[in-house]
Amino acid sequence: MNYTETLASGEYCDILVDATNFDARVILDDVLTLGVEIDYKIGDVYLVPKGNKKTIRVFNGDTSGAITFTLAFS
Numbered sequence: 001m002n003y004t005e006t007l008a009s010g011e012y013c014d015i016l017v018d019a020t021n022f023d024a025r026v027i028l029d030d031v032l033t034l035g036v037e038i039d040y041k042i043g044d045v046y047l048v049p050k051g052n053k054k055t056i057r058v059f060n061g062d063t064s065g066a067i068t069f070t071l072a073f074s
Contacts, residue, residue, distance in 0.1 A: 001072070001073045001074070002070060002072045003071045003072075004069075005071050006066055006068045007058070007059065007060040007069075008065075008066050009060055009064075009066060010060060012035075012058060012059035013058060014056070014057050015055065015057075015071065016053065017053065017055075017056065019048040019049060019050055019051065019052050020051065020052075021050065022050055023048070024047070024048040024073065025045050025047055025073070025074045026045070026046045026056065026072070026073055027043065027044070027045055027072040028040070028043075028069055028071060029042060029043045029069065029070045030068070030070040031069035033060070033061040033067055034060070034067060034069050035059040035060070036056065036057075036058050037056070037057040037058070038057075040056075
């Protein structure tokens with residue numbers, strides 16, 4: 001599933017990844033100025049192993065306005 005998300009200047013959001021029943025994969029992409037509060041490189045796959053839940057906080061790291069990014073789950 002792919003989503004396009006927008007964050008206004010100074011805005012952040014928390015992404016809850018529920019991998020209770022299956023491994024979950026998350027990709028944040030198509031943006032250069034997205035801040036991520038975990039050890040993550042934009043465009044890479046982030047794996048949450050089966051049986052876990054993980055909250056990923058992302059924020060707008062651009063000082064000139066809103067940003068748009070792709071959020072993909074599998």
